[in-house]
Amino acid sequence: MKKITVISGKGGTGKTSLVGCFASLASGKAVLVDGDVDAANLSLITKPVRLEEHEFWASKVADINLESCEDCGLCLELCRFDAISGGYIVNPVACEGCGFCYYSCPYDAVRLNDKLSGNWFVSQTPYGSLVHARLGIAEENSGRLVTTIRNKGEELAESEKKDYLVIDGPPGIGCPVIAALSGVETALIVTEPTVSGIHDLERILAVCRHFGVEASVCINRYDLGEEQSGIIEDYCLRENVPLAGKIPFDRAFVRSMIQGVPVVEYKDGSLSEKINAVWESVNVL
């Protein structure tokens, strides 16, 4: 089984639209994971039917019992996350659940409660199983939630004897991205021909190398910045990173999204051929 993560550094370059296409092009041989757990969109173009729902309990939150509290102020002084207000009220968004207040309170007035950090789901789509999640609003631990669903995806791909695990990664380079890249052989970096796209490509490539993941590059909407597209191609050549393909700007991407289908099912012809070429190229890596 081949594991592929689609990432970008910069957001909005077209990761999810492409993963939807790959799902369709893999014709039933892939398990899909939506690793963008705080803004998950893959389900909007893959018609999932939910089969399982799980709770994700990953963190703690402090709770101060005002009856036992003697107003000594130690917790206020020790907390490095400014999570405790003057009236000994814990702000659950700021609290990291480190337990410093719990262990150090001289009056045992602090409790650490488990906190529901999100939910994750296994769904059936016309393309195969989809594992996706919803991180609780303003929650932490997105990296651990990504790890949870990536592991579930792997388990399903093995038990269902699939050829591919395709992970739709989050933007950025931080913890959920690292979790989405962990243990995969290949990353496809989707970039755009803009100064931002180039800058962010360099940083996400550094992350791939840091973790020993092979990467290739796809330039989306290459015709909106022919000059920058050329700069990216030269950069890939210099860095010895394969160019998986170039996809033109096409309003069919938005129209197909509104229909709720991958663009390769909405419009055939040269656009679909180019996307298919990217998929083939990722396959042979």
Next chain:
Amino acid sequence: MLNLAIASGKGGTGKTTIAVNLALTLEKENTPVQLLDCDVEEPNAHLFLKPELTHKQSVGIPVPSIDLDKCSFCGRCAEVCAFNALAVLKDNVMILNELCHGCGSCAYLCPETAITENDRPIGIVESGMVNNISFAHGILNPGEAMSPPLINAVKNLISSEALTIIDAPPGTSCPVVAAVSDCDFCLLVTEPTPFGLNDLDLAYQMITKLGISAGVIINRSDIGDGEVEAYCSKHKLPILQKIPWNLEAARYYARGEPAVSHLPEWQVLFKELYKNILSAREGAEAK
């Protein structure tokens, strides 16, 4: 003065474009303005503003270091660490720095006072000026997982003398919360597509949970459908501006040039936007 956050849920909707063009518009109107790029994983605003970065500081997380001569290997530090960053063996203590949140519990609670804390660098903050705009951004080191301490370091530079624009990262989790917390108002940038709408909803829920009032900017307003507008009117969320898709503006963006410096129609759009922000903010305060 006002602290304005720019957030989006979905990536690539145009947060940095709005931040940069709004900053330039305000500067032209002689409003003191500061732009803080808090998308420390992928900071881009400097590519458009090209500020002269004259100050640079390293930002770190305080991580434990153990004096093995003092350590009795009692295991208390590993027991209290909520992030499994410490493992106590028979005659050694393993520290997994990248898991450490820098909370300080282990050092404080060690019965042998064998633990001291040292800053482990996770990135840098750079700052400087571009004409009359004061600018700063954070740059997270590739391979680092935790960005909020760096985001907070950038926000420590907030000036009370200027209108501060905070360019937030995409998403709705801890880095975004760190960036938008304590701001006076939030601009939610979206696009009129199903992905844009889904993530606008998540971002709006986050902002509401933090108790910050918000308005919406619909970028590329003519590319999709009317669902985002319907959502805004249902939730009484003010639409502060609609920016149509513009090939010329996209080409300027590709080259790293702010469109307000070239396109008169964008200057009008951003002047209007600022007016709409002020009146939406007044409306929110009145409530």
